[in-house]
Amino acid sequence: MAKLKLSGKDLRAIGYPESPIISFAMEIMEKNYKRNSKEHALGLLKAVLVRPKEYAEDEILGKIARALIERDEKAAAKAAATVDLKVTGVPYNIFGAEFIEEGALTQMNNAVRLPISILGALMxxxxxxxxxxxxxxxxxxxxxxxxGVGVDIGCRMCLSVFDINPKELEFRTDYFSRELNEATLFGSGREFKKRSDHEVLYRKEFREIPILRTLRDRAESQLGSSGGGNHFVEFGIVDIPEKDSTLGIDAGTYLGLLSHSGSRAIGANVANHYTKIAKDKRHLPPDAANLAWFTLDEEEGIEYWLSMNLAGDYASACHHVIHNKIAAQLGRQPLKMVENHHNFAWKEMYEGKEVIVHRKGATPAGKDVLGIIPGSMTAPGFIVKGKGESGSINSASHGAGRKMSRTAALDSITANALKDELQKHGVKLIGGGLDEAPFAYKNIQTVMNAQKHLVEMLGTFTPKIVKMDDTPPRQRKKVKEVMGE
Incomplete structure (x- = not known):
């Protein structure tokens, strides 16, 4: 009798699923039932497929049965974890709808259809x-x-206002440029040779949470540094038209130091690590897959919450290291420091119950909460005070917002056009790239007009000396991929 020879087509014909189980089953049958007819072998395989538990203990067929059982269990677990979006989403308000792109609206429409969603808003x-x-x-x-928090957890703005005549920026441009260069370090993966110290580095989360233990050394080496993209540290002119009791600064013109950056490698790695776990735990439709969540009762949810808060505090520490270095060199302490963050989740009250408010690129704007909303490297930013508008979930924009993708900006903006724009506004740029040129951003005045009932404008910050990452934009992407940032 000829040796038994089976094909994948034979097994699929009797109902075996398209999977590695087919080749596995063929190998077992051809090895152990090689003197049996094809009809007999296929009859056994069909019986195992239909009643795998009956054959689970069989010395030979049990191997196939157990593989089928394991596959069924995984499929059942995946089906149980599959989450459908609601047909109708919870309500959300849109501010400045006339200049918000369709892609953002589509993503928001998915977000408000999650079964966990309570309320939304779009800045x-x-x-x-x-x-x-x-x-x-x-x-x-x-x-x-x-x-919903994002990769750059706790990314923030920090403004120090100094009682120094801002004309110094014009008279001593080289001095202030040198201070920016000496006190800052930009770029994905960049680390200081001489490290700074801060209490955040000794937090227990670095010892107790596995993902953070692996990041502790990089956190120390990157403390006080800034990333790439739209992150910056800049000197400029602060104008306060009249004194506000919340801000507490007399009307006048001051020198300001403004920084924008986040949690460096910590935030990126925490975000990617826990997003993968969340997506494995809850399977959403493909266009909403990145909205996978944890409950705060789950171990992973508790771990992520602690890690997110540590990343936010680390981002704040990076800003304080920069501002303290420069304040020491200026020989002055700031009259006021205003700081706010985005890319974060807060526990807040809504209609008498606690909710989790995600602000991804949105500034907290609760009643009398101070914040900074920047423009671009040539457009003014605004010192603001929140009005506590419930329709925006106590939020406002976090900047002007991009109107061009980085690729589009690189393809359409010339170096001469950027140079002319900088000269027109009297701005000195150190580093930076065409992808961050002012033309790539929406008009900040238009954005601020769209949120007059969300924030009160207390003052302005006009950039004069701007420091940004000098890594070529397309090379930045490769560095991020290598460094995990």
């Missing part, structure tokens, strides 16, 4: 991102969405 600087759109605000019930 006037909104544009498409990953998961929740940039400029998206989402309140959820007992749940946190890692990509």
């Amino acid at each position: 006037p600087d909104a544009h498409q991102g990953y998961g929740l759109p940039i400029g998206g605000v989402l309140a959820t019930e007992n749940a946190v969405i890692p990509y």
